[in-house]
Amino acid sequence: MDEQGNNKVTILDIAKKANVSPSTVSRVLRGTARVNQSKHEAVIEAIEELDYRPNVFAQSLASGQSMTIGIVTQNLGDPFYGGILLGILQGLENTGYSSIFADGRWQLAVEERTVEMLLDRRVDGLILVGGLIADVHLQKIAVQTPFILVARATEKFKEQSIRVNNFKGAYDATQYLIDMGHRNIAHITTPASSRVASDDVTQRLLGYKQALSDAGIALMPELVVEGNLLQQSGILAVERLLMQKRPFSAIFAANDNMAFGARLALHRRGFRVPDDVSLIGFDDHYSAAYTIPPLTTVRQPAVELGETAAATMIDLINKKALNIPLFEPELIIRESVALLK
Amino acid sequence: MDEQGNNKVTILDIAKKANVSPSTVSRVLRGTARVNQSKHEAVIEAIEELDYRPNVFAQSLASGQSMTIGIVTQNLGDPFYGGILLGILQGLENTGYSSIFADGRWQLAVEERTVEMLLDRRVDGLILVGGLIADVHLQKIAVQTPFILVARATEKFKEQSIRVNNFKGAYDATQYLIDMGHRNIAHITTPASSRVASDDVTQRLLGYKQALSDAGIALMPELVVEGNLLQQSGILAVERLLMQKRPFSAIFAANDNMAFGARLALHRRGFRVPDDVSLIGFDDHYSAAYTIPPLTTVRQPAVELGETAAATMIDLINKKALNIPLFEPELIIRESVALLK
DNA sequence: CTGTTAGCGCATTCAT
DNA sequence: ATGAATGCGCTAACAG
Numbered sequence: 001m002d003e004q005g006n007n008k009v010t011i012l013d014i015a016k017k018a019n020v021s022p023s024t025v026s027r028v029l030r031g032t033a034r035v036n037q038s039k040h041e042a043v044i045e046a047i048e049e050l051d052y053r054p055n056v057f058a059q060s061l062a063s064g065q066s067m068t069i070g071i072v073t074q075n076l077g078d079p080f081y082g083g084i085l086l087g088i089l090q091g092l093e094n095t096g097y098s099s100i101f102a103d104g105r106w107q108l109a110v111e112e113r114t115v116e117m118l119l120d121r122r123v124d125g126l127i128l129v130g131g132l133i134a135d136v137h138l139q140k141i142a143v144q145t146p147f148i149l150v151a152r153a154t155e156k157f158k159e160q161s162i163r164v165n166n167f168k169g170a171y172d173a174t175q176y177l178i179d180m181g182h183r184n185i186a187h188i189t190t191p192a193s194s195r196v197a198s199d200d201v202t203q204r205l206l207g208y209k210q211a212l213s214d215a216g217i218a219l220m221p222e223l224v225v226e227g228n229l230l231q232q233s234g235i236l237a238v239e240r241l242l243m244q245k246r247p248f249s250a251i252f253a254a255n256d257n258m259a260f261g262a263r264l265a266l267h268r269r270g271f272r273v274p275d276d277v278s279l280i281g282f283d284d285h286y287s288a289a290y291t292i293p294p295l296t297t298v299r300q301p302a303v304e305l306g307e308t309a310a311a312t313m314i315d316l317i318n319k320k321a322l323n324i325p326l327f328e329p330e331l332i333i334r335e336s337v338a339l340l341k
Numbered sequence: 342m343d344e345q346g347n348n349k350v351t352i353l354d355i356a357k358k359a360n361v362s363p364s365t366v367s368r369v370l371r372g373t374a375r376v377n378q379s380k381h382e383a384v385i386e387a388i389e390e391l392d393y394r395p396n397v398f399a400q401s402l403a404s405g406q407s408m409t410i411g412i413v414t415q416n417l418g419d420p421f422y423g424g425i426l427l428g429i430l431q432g433l434e435n436t437g438y439s440s441i442f443a444d445g446r447w448q449l450a451v452e453e454r455t456v457e458m459l460l461d462r463r464v465d466g467l468i469l470v471g472g473l474i475a476d477v478h479l480q481k482i483a484v485q486t487p488f489i490l491v492a493r494a495t496e497k498f499k500e501q502s503i504r505v506n507n508f509k510g511a512y513d514a515t516q517y518l519i520d521m522g523h524r525n526i527a528h529i530t531t532p533a534s535s536r537v538a539s540d541d542v543t544q545r546l547l548g549y550k551q552a553l554s555d556a557g558i559a560l561m562p563e564l565v566v567e568g569n570l571l572q573q574s575g576i577l578a579v580e581r582l583l584m585q586k587r588p589f590s591a592i593f594a595a596n597d598n599m600a601f602g603a604r605l606a607l608h609r610r611g612f613r614v615p616d617d618v619s620l621i622g623f624d625d626h627y628s629a630a631y632t633i634p635p636l637t638t639v640r641q642p643a644v645e646l647g648e649t650a651a652a653t654m655i656d657l658i659n660k661k662a663l664n665i666p667l668f669e670p671e672l673i674i675r676e677s678v679a680l681l682k
Numbered sequence: 683c684t685g686t687t688a689g690c691g692c693a694t695t696c697a698t
Numbered sequence: 699a700t701g702a703a704t705g706c707g708c709t710a711a712c713a714g
Contacts, residue, residue: 010707021685026709036683056462057407058707061398061690076426077627082418089417089444098458101442103430117439121397231631260631267633286418287628290572290601292608351691362701367693377699399691402706 009052017046029054060122068098069313070118074106074130079286080302084129084150087306095314097124108132119145125313128152146316150309153199160316162309162324166200169298169329170207173252173280176296176331178215181340182250182278185212186223188237188258201229204254204282222246227258234261242269249340250278256285256297263291263336274338284332294334301327350393358391359383370395401463409439410654411459415447415471420627421643425470425491428647436655438465449473460486466654469493487657491650494540501657503650503665507541510639510670511548514593514621517637517672519556522681523591523619526553527564529578529599542570545595545623563587568599575602583610590681591619597626597638604632604677615679625673635675642668 011029015022020039027033028043035043046052060066071088075081085101092099102118104111111131118126119141126147135156141147147160154161177185189205205224212219222244227233234253238261241248253259259281263273273279273293281288284299305327315322352370356363361380368374369384376384387393401407412429416422426442433440443459445452452472459467460482467488476497482488488501495502518526530546546565553560566581568574575594579602582589594600600622604614614620614634622629625640646668656663 011709012707022708023686023710024684027684030709032709034683039684053461055402055707057398057402058690059709061396061402061692062707062709064690064709066398075423076430077418077420077423079418079420082416082423085417086444086446098462099442101440103427105427120394121439231628257631260628264631264633264635285628287572287601287626287632290598290605291628292605292633294605352693353691363692364694364702365700368700371693373693375699380700396691399706400693402708403691403693405693405706 009050011052011054014043014046014050014052017050018042066122066124067096068100068121068123069125069127069310069317070115070121070123071099071101072111072114072118072126072128072131073101073103074111074132076103080283080300081129081151083302084306084309087303087308088127088129088310089306090303091307091310095310097314104131106130106132112137115141125317127309127313129309146313148309148313148316150305151200155199159322159324160312162305162312162327164200164300164305164327164329166203166329167207167210169282169300169331170204170252170254171211172207172329172331173282173296173298174208174211175215176333177250177252177278177280177337178211178217180250180278180337183217183340184220184223184246184248184250185217186225186241186248186251188225188227188234188251188253188262190229190254191226201254208252220246223248227254227261229255229257231257231261231264234258234263235265236261238262238265238269248277250280250337252280254282256281256283256288256295259295259297260285260287260291263295274336278337278340280337288332289334293336295336296334297332299330299332301329350391351396352393355384355387355391355393358387407463407465408437409441409462409464410466410468410651410658411456411462411464412440412442413452413455413459413467413469413472414442414444415452415473417444421624421641422470422492424643425647425650428644428649429468429470429651430647431644432648432651436651438655445472447471447473453478456482466658468650468654470650487654489650489654489657491646492541496540500663500665501653503646503653503668505541505641505646505668505670507544507670508548508551510623510641510672511545511593511595512552513548513670513672514623514637514639515549515552516556517674518591518593518619518621518678519552519558521591521619521678524558524681525561525564525587525589525591526558527566527582527589527592529566529568529575529592529594529603531570531595532567542595549593561587564589568595568602570596570598572598572602572605575599575604576606577602579603579606579610589618591621591678593621593623595623597622597624597629597636600636600638601626601628601632604636615677619678619681621678629673630675634677637675637678638673640671640673642670 011022011025015025025043028035028040102114104114129150130152149161187208190201225237225240227237271277281295281297284297288295288297352363352366356366366384369376369381443455445455467486470491471493490502528549531542563585566578568578612618622636622638625638629636629638
């Protein structure tokens with residue numbers, strides 16, 4: 001037991017107290033070499049008694065390793081990303097690595113500055129959750145520090161990306177609507193041009209198309225409208241949909257946010273969900289179960305993604321072989337979809 | 342312009358290149374003393390050409406300052422907390438300080454470990470966003486590292502807490518319901534016992550009571566029910582409310598999550614919002630505007646809270662006088678409240 | 683297995 | 699104003 005938090009205890013102090021050399025202390029501390037049992041114990045004891053805490057800076061300076069991994073976020077406050085972050089933190093627990101966060105706010109300039117900062121701090125690895133940084137820039141980073149990509153477009157860096165089977169998720173959602181009797185199914189996606197950061201959305205579009213195709217339903221181009229993943233854009237998308245004469249009985253939105261907006265727009269126009277229009281989102285936003293009606297959606301295993309990212313990061317640092325699974329999303333059936341009469 | 346990210350450039354390299362001593366380089370780097378104009382320029386130039394990046398560990402080791410402030414969160418993924426974090430990040434921008442995050446997950450043990458980690462990393466300051474750490478523990482921390490409290494109960498540490506006028510927010514919300522003709526107004530709060538971490542909620546309860554009292558409306562104890570701030574508990578609260586015979590025409594929930602749950606429960610029981618029951622929440626959850634109907638709520642200036650926390654932290658480190666304002670929340674009127682016929 | 687010797691890269695006296 | 703010297707606390711060869 002100790003009383004003062006004022007920690008000026010160094011490795012030297014405990015070396016003296018334990019009657020060994022500093023190096024020996026360092027050895028038991030890092031487990032980097034075998035040490036005589038009695039000395040080992042003496043050191044441990046001294047550490048406890050003096051309440052010794054290693055100076056991280058000295059350690060890093062001497063070893064060249066910072067034992068920290070940098071995490072770049074874009075959406076502090078977003079539930080899905082939050083789940084990923086949580087998973088990363090859990091995955092890093094008891095590994096000896098700590099994490100340092102920085103938020104890019106979905107602004108390229110901020111993100112780049114952020115990464116610079118992390119690199120300056122000599123992080124041993126980088127986990128990018130979402131983000132806009134160009135592949136060429138990533139390539140430069142790669143020569144200096146290993147990185148993992150989560151929830152981000154990944155043509156070039158598949159091997160170091162944690163990926164979800166968005167195609168499958170979208171396919172299942174669409175097929176479910178078809179099974180419920182719907183034929184005229186609208187889809188809210190994002191503009192191809194802005195899909196740089198999320199070919200996820202592209203995969204969802206493809207899944208939608210494939211499901212229609214497999215069911216022998218012709219794709220109606222007018223029923224595919226675009227938004228920007230924010231709620232507001234779901235409203236506009238539905239406005240556009242309604243302005244066309246092309247009828248539809250169901251909407252599959254590429255994410256829950258847009259589904260929320262879509263529902264509000266439908267409501268304003270006097271259409272009831274699911275009585276008049278069935279609705280499915282994507283992400284299982286944590287409000288989805290508490291909306292009226294509760295929203296059918298596709299859940300991505302956010303926490304697992306994060307945990308895998310962390311584990312993979314460590315493997316990468318240790319130059320172990322990587323074997324990243326493709327995660328399967330899950331259709332969560334709730335009351336926003338009705339059988340078409 | 343440079344091409345290789347491989348940075349082994351030290352202060353010595355640029356000293357040579359600029360024909361000065363390492364100390365001089367350090368001086369221009371830190372601006373710690375006047376340096377001859379020409380040498381100054383030479384150093385700057387060398388730095389640019391060699392793309393020199395100071396080694397943060399060496400700096401910290403030598404100076405004793407880490408230039409980082411630790412941030413303890415509890416709710417990665419929660420929009421309100423996310424706003425605070427964003428504000429902190431913004432407030433720290435261009436101050437020379439960087440931030441290192443850690444999440445306590447609302448688990449005391451995890452939180453304590455987390456703080457230890459941050460302390461080991463010699464953070465110059467600590468910002469605790471929410472959290473359960475006991476006051477006595479905080480007291481111990483205080484002797485070692487200055488800290489700021491945000492969104493957390495704060496009997497003992499008022500001077501270093503960023504606070505919101507929850508009383509006023511709740512008062513305004515309740516009064517609004519009264520103005521709309523409601524007399525039988527239910528309130529969903531949390532159990533007094535679990536309010537350790539959030540006397541905020543207590544303040545909301547008091548504001549509710551005061552508004553009733555000021556309007557000459559007697560408080561109906563049966564109309565005050567308890568939840569745990571999660572959506573699910575809002576459902577249960579309404580169930581309990583409905584089971585009693587005591588009629589009510591409006592509900593003011595201590596947060597939006599519970600309001601969402603309440604609305605779902607009302608819906609299931611066949612009550613419409615706002616036709617049958619008016620509803621107000623608290624927090625301006627970012628889905629609140631997109632629910633059906635859009636939810637009237639009280640907005641806390643999350644980002645500002647964070648910014649203030651950051652600014653205050655820096656003042657604290659520099660031992661400047663603190664002058665923290667009490668933040669005023671704002672009633673956001675939406676369609677979930679109707680005039681009582 | 684263990685002690686000794688050098689640094690890691692920078693900030694900071696101390697002289698000059 | 700500026701260079702030389704010293705040390706921050708620890709790790710990593712190097713001997714023994």
